[in-house]
Amino acid sequence: xxxxxxxxxxxGSVILEGGSAxxxxxxxxxxxxxxxxxxxxxxxxxxxxxxxxxxxxxxxxKRGEFDYxxxxxxxxxxxxxxxxxxxxxxxxxxxxx
Amino acid sequence: MAKVVxxxxxxxxxxxxxxxxxxxxxxxxxxxxxxxxQRYASYISDGKVKTEPILVESEHSSMxxxxxxxxxxxxxxxxxxxxxxxxxxxxxxxxxxxxxxIIMPVVNRALSAPLNIHGDHSDAMGCRDTGWxxxxxxxxxxxxxxxxxxxxxxxxxxxxxxxxxCMDGFIISHSIERMEYLEDAEVQNFVGEFQNLYPxxxxxxxxxxxxxxLTDLYHEYKRAxxxxxxxxxxxxxxxxxxxxxxxxxxxxxxxxxRLEDADIALVILNSAAGTSKDVVDDxxxxxxKAGLLKPRLFRPFPYEEIAEALKNTxxxxxxxxxxxxxxxxxxxxxxxxxxxxxQQKPALINKIYGLGGRDYLPSHGELVFNELxxxxxxxxxxxxxxxxxxxx
Ligand code: SF4
Ligand code: SF4
Numbered sequence: 001x002x003x004x005x006x007x008x009x010x011x012g013s014v015i016l017e018g019g020s021a022x023x024x025x026x027x028x029x030x031x032x033x034x035x036x037x038x039x040x041x042x043x044x045x046x047x048x049x050x051x052x053x054x055x056x057x058x059x060x061x062k063r064g065e066f067d068y069x070x071x072x073x074x075x076x077x078x079x080x081x082x083x084x085x086x087x088x089x090x091x092x093x094x095x096x097x
Numbered sequence: 098m099a100k101v102v103x104x105x106x107x108x109x110x111x112x113x114x115x116x117x118x119x120x121x122x123x124x125x126x127x128x129x130x131x132x133x134x135q136r137y138a139s140y141i142s143d144g145k146v147k148t149e150p151i152l153v154e155s156e157h158s159s160m161x162x163x164x165x166x167x168x169x170x171x172x173x174x175x176x177x178x179x180x181x182x183x184x185x186x187x188x189x190x191x192x193x194x195x196x197x198x199i200i201m202p203v204v205n206r207a208l209s210a211p212l213n214i215h216g217d218h219s220d221a222m223g224c225r226d227t228g229w230x231x232x233x234x235x236x237x238x239x240x241x242x243x244x245x246x247x248x249x250x251x252x253x254x255x256x257x258x259x260x261x262x263c264m265d266g267f268i269i270s271h272s273i274e275r276m277e278y279l280e281d282a283e284v285q286n287f288v289g290e291f292q293n294l295y296p297x298x299x300x301x302x303x304x305x306x307x308x309x310x311l312t313d314l315y316h317e318y319k320r321a322x323x324x325x326x327x328x329x330x331x332x333x334x335x336x337x338x339x340x341x342x343x344x345x346x347x348x349x350x351x352x353x354x355r356l357e358d359a360d361i362a363l364v365i366l367n368s369a370a371g372t373s374k375d376v377v378d379d380x381x382x383x384x385x386k387a388g389l390l391k392p393r394l395f396r397p398f399p400y401e402e403i404a405e406a407l408k409n410t411x412x413x414x415x416x417x418x419x420x421x422x423x424x425x426x427x428x429x430x431x432x433x434x435x436x437x438x439x440q441q442k443p444a445l446i447n448k449i450y451g452l453g454g455r456d457y458l459p460s461h462g463e464l465v466f467n468e469l470x471x472x473x474x475x476x477x478x479x480x481x482x483x484x485x486x487x488x489x
Binding site: 003004005006007009010011012013014015016017018019020 | 194195196197257294295302303304305306307308310313314316317318320321324325
């Protein structure tokens, strides 16, 4: 892709479209990956509420897989997840392991 | 029809702002500007303007509020001095980087420490690299005229940059002078209806201000910002031409006084230029070819034009009412850079005067012109940078 030169820029670095964050795949920042253990999930959807990047997919009111394109690996979901009888339904594992 | 009045610089600027009647005003008091925003607040409470005031808890917040209001799509003003301007510093860069045409009279005052409320140029010189346009004013009339012209310059669709209009604290802000006001309708017509560029409040076209731009494009954005500054000179001159048609008062990038055939000259900003013009007349009456150059547009700085204006002089003194400790005065650095490009250049010296409001007297100007006369004859400079009016 040809990169923009200084004459091609919008004055004031204003972004002239809504929802453009979708183009920025923050998943590349991740050092730790959250992994969903469905057997321990009670479908409380805390993870969906707390995730700052909308990286928990929900379909028909049910928790689905992570969206790893945008999940930064912050671990908030894993911290907040109550799990089943104290056993977490989200665990963080180091990327590349 | 012009109306002749006797008013202070603060009063004149507040009236200029009233005549423009902007949408939003960030308000926070600081000496010697306080009286200007206080008057403006009275206009608001008396229903004379439709401006929305934002009363804030600091100048940092004031500039932040102005940035938000300007990005939202309003015509926006504030005013400040000294520590207030210093506290705005990081937000000044954001206003210019976001290309928001906020208009701000700056009533020049010394910086602490030691604490001092009087007029010098340390505050505005300290933020010369923030990307704001700076226009400097000798007296209340110029401060008034420059404030009105600043809207047309900053809001020009090719420019879209914030503008500071500088005048000397107390010496101009609090002294009563004879000057002329324009009619409200003339000012309204001159500045015209405010035109938006990328208003956040246009909800059908969502947009974002202030994105993260790293090594991939930041360098390009800054290059583009410099390019815009290069266009400012022509806009300033065009606006000045229109202003002259309306008011009869002529403005340029700088003012020259008896400079055309001068051998020796002062370069000096703001109110002290007025005092120095009398000294020039005195030397002229004695047959000595003295002259003066008073910069008006300091950012962007008109290097080529100023070099052209000074090229036939033999010796020049740049007078700085602020200092760069361990360096030359900030105005000297600019003039020196401008003259360096000439094949034949005048001898150049630098005097620091009037810090913290110390009086600048005609006798100071005389001493400098006498020294310049000696330098012009001998071609010899003893000391490049010196302080005048300072006790040993
Ligand atoms: S790790 Fe952070 S970003 Fe990723 S899904 Fe959990 S809360 Fe969202
Ligand atoms: S927070 Fe844990 S238990 Fe609740 S829905 Fe998410 S993964 Fe399941």
